[in-house]
Amino acid sequence: MTARDLSRAAGVPEKEVCDHLVHIRRSMRTGRSAFSMTPPECLACGYVYADRRRLTRPGRCPRCKSTHLTPPSFRIDG
Numbered sequence: 001m002t003a004r005d006l007s008r009a010a011g012v013p014e015k016e017v018c019d020h021l022v023h024i025r026r027s028m029r030t031g032r033s034a035f036s037m038t039p040p041e042c043l044a045c046g047y048v049y050a051d052r053r054r055l056t057r058p059g060r061c062p063r064c065k066s067t068h069l070t071p072p073s074f075r076i077d078g
């Protein structure tokens with residue numbers, strides 16, 4: 001789910017969702033479940049934010065400066 005999906009499902013503002021996800025990711029490290037993020041991707045040039053650790057949506061592509069980016073999405077396995 002994206003931050004927007006989670007915002008809608010949980011009734012929490014989208015900008016607060018990322019704060020919650022930071023805590024969820026931290027607590028997942030000690031449990032059996034795994035938190036994973038599908039990184040944002042630039043729709044203009046295909047750049048993928050493969051090493052990104054931040055959970056927020058980036059403002060613009062570092063390669064082509066486009067702002068047409070897919071938002072990161074999140075899942076929990078286990």
Ligand SMILES: [Zn+2]
Nearest residue numbers: 042045061064
């Ligand atoms: Zn780009």
